[in-house]
Amino acid sequence: MSTQHQIMDSLALGRLEINRPMVNLGTCLSGSVKEKNAQGGSQAAHLNGCVPLSHQVAGHKYGVDKVGILQHPDGTVLKQLQPPPRGPREMRFYSKVYAEDCGDPCLLDLQHHLPKYFGTWSSPEYPNELYLKLEDVTRRFQKPCIMDVKIGQKSYDPYASHEKRDQQIKKYPLMEEVGFLLLGMRVYKVNSDEYHSYDQHYGRGLLKDTIKDGLSKFFSNGRSLRKDAVAASILKVQNILRWFEGQSQLTFYASSLLFVYEGLPPPSPEGHVFRGPPEKTTSAADACCEPNEEVLEYNNNIRVAVPLDYSLSTMYTMYKKGCTRGHHGEVTAASDTTTGPNPQEDNSTWKCPGLVPAEQPNGNGIKAQLEEESGVGEGGRGEPHPEQRVSEVEVRMIDFAHVFPSESQDQGYIYGLKHLLEVLQQILHQ
Numbered sequence: 114m115s116t117q118h119q120i121m122d123s124l125a126l127g128r129l130e131i132n133r134p135m136v137n138l139g140t141c142l143s144g145s146v147k148e149k150n151a152q153g154g155s156q157a158a159h160l161n162g163c164v165p166l167s168h169q170v171a172g173h174k175y176g177v178d179k180v181g182i183l184q185h186p187d188g189t190v191l192k193q194l195q196p197p198p199r200g201p202r203e204m205r206f207y208s209k210v211y212a213e214d215c216g217d218p219c220l221l222d223l224q225h226h227l228p229k230y231f232g233t234w235s236s237p238e239y240p241n242e243l244y245l246k247l248e249d250v251t252r253r254f255q256k257p258c259i260m261d262v263k264i265g266q267k268s269y270d271p272y273a274s275h276e277k278r279d280q281q282i283k284k285y286p287l288m289e290e291v292g293f294l295l296l297g298m299r300v301y302k303v304n305s306d307e308y309h310s311y312d313q314h315y316g317r318g319l320l321k322d323t324i325k326d327g328l329s330k331f332f333s334n335g336r337s338l339r340k341d342a343v344a345a346s347i348l349k350v351q352n353i354l355r356w357f358e359g360q361s362q363l364t365f366y367a368s369s370l371l372f373v374y375e376g377l378p379p380p381s382p383e384g385h386v387f388r389g390p391p392e393k394t395t396s397a398a399d400a401c402c403e404p405n406e407e408v409l410e411y412n413n414n415i416r417v418a419v420p421l422d423y424s425l426s427t428m429y430t431m432y433k434k435g436c437t438r439g440h441h442g443e444v445t446a447a448s449d450t451t452t453g454p455n456p457q458e459d460n461s462t463w464k465c466p467g468l469v470p471a472e473q474p475n476g477n478g479i480k481a482q483l484e485e486e487s488g489v490g491e492g493g494r495g496e497p498h499p500e501q502r503v504s505e506v507e508v509r510m511i512d513f514a515h516v517f518p519s520e521s522q523d524q525g526y527i528y529g530l531k532h533l534l535e536v537l538q539q540i541l542h543q
């Protein structure tokens with residue numbers, strides 16, 4: 114039996130091993146940084162029940178013999194640990210933030226902006242090949258529109274070789290000035306029922322004066338500019354900025370924000386929701402123009418009864434009024450059931466790493482846990498209750514292969530966030 118089949122087999126039998134991560138971020142983050150070296154190749158192309166992440170919009174460096182990121186039907190993704198030092202560093206970052214005994218309010222607050230972490234996973238056949246088991250941020254969306262934006266003025270860390278530094282600078286010389294880079298996106302077009310994909314080259318081609326238009330493609334569904342999604346994204350990014358302005362213990366390089374919003378249009382007055390035929394995808398080098406798009410202002414999914422002449426600022430204010438201040442002072446949509454769990458309210462379920470209770474060795478409990486929190490019932494991608502639809506935007510921080518301890522604010526990341534917010538505001542008010 115091939116190794117791949119062995120892994121598939123063990124998954125089918127539910128023989129998953131959830132490993133308790135080694136929690137020692139301090140050592141890892143401050144430890145010596147070795148050059149990236151090759152890890153033993155992974156033989157698994159598909160793990161049973163898992164599929165390669167169809168919506169992966171960035172991060173294709175794994176090569177042919179690597180699994181990369183897999184989507185599990187329980188509402189999680191498995192991210193293969195990258196070769197050292199990146200993979201272990203990312204693992205220890207998650208382990209620290211989600212540590213069971215974590216009492217640091219700053220890190221507890223950070224959990225709200227990250228995918229939930231369920232520890233590491235490996236197959237019995239390949240116990241040395243580790244995967245990070247993470248919440249699939251797109252899981253509750255029917256037609257997820259996804260964008261990956263790398264944040265910061267430097268996309269290389271202080272330990273990077275000259276070669277690596279040059280490689281990164283050459284890829285996007287404007288990083289220092291712009292503070293962010295669009296790595297990729299996938300946009301659902303309601304008029305054609307297709308996804309348009311934009312790869313890293315699209316983002317690298319954006320200059321200062323074209324960034325706004327470049328970014329607004331993410332919110333253009335072929336029929337309208339989704340200002341509701343822009344406004345909701347702004348609120349989420351502002352929360353992240355607030356977190357960064359309040360912390361001086363971590364510095365992030367080459368880390369991303371993952372944006373997701375529901376691409377399906379809101380239900381018709383009769384309550385019908387257009388789901389469209391099965392997905393089609395086009396690569397959209399040529400899909401950058403949206404002729405005759407009108408700017409409609411509608412809530413993503415809730416039908417908001419508003420007079421036609423409502424100004425955008427009124428809409429935006431209305432949107433904001435649907436928001437409350439969360440437990441940690443963060444702003445969340447009133448019906449937002451998707452932000453991370455409040456560890457102080459629920460000590461039993463989300464107590465940090467290792468995370469998957471022993472009695473759920475195949476991780477099946479994760480699905481129920483995620484569903485319970487998102488209010489999505491059996492099927493995972495079912496129709497959410499109308500009241501939940503206002504919050505159907507996610508902005509989460511991902512990719513922590515280059516996170517280091519610090520003693521000052523992360524100015525590079527803050528700069529990037531502020532500029533990104535400026536551009537989003539411009540899109541909102543255009």
Ligand SMILES: Nc1ncnc2c1ncn2[C@@H]1O[C@H](COP(=O)(O)OP(=O)(O)OP(=O)(O)O)[C@@H](O)[C@H]1O
Pocket residue numbers: 166168169170171172173174182190192228247248249250251259261296369371511512513514
């Ligand atoms: N938790 C998640 N939920 C849903 N999708 C995810 C999640 N994490 C990652 N992805 C998808 O996978 C892509 C790559 O993720 P990530 O940046 O973590 O991988 P990477 O291999 O480290 O990438 P890079 O080569 O850019 O460093 C993202 O752009 C996104 O499309």
Ligand SMILES: O=P(O)(O)O[C@@H]1[C@H](O)[C@H](O)[C@@H](OP(=O)(O)O)[C@H](OP(=O)(O)O)[C@H]1O
Pocket residue numbers: 172173174199268277284313367514
């Ligand atoms: O967008 P591309 O062209 O795929 O470029 C990759 C991207 O910048 C990754 O973020 C980076 O990994 P890190 O962020 O972890 O450095 C990787 O470095 P690598 O070539 O050294 O793997 C680059 O190749």
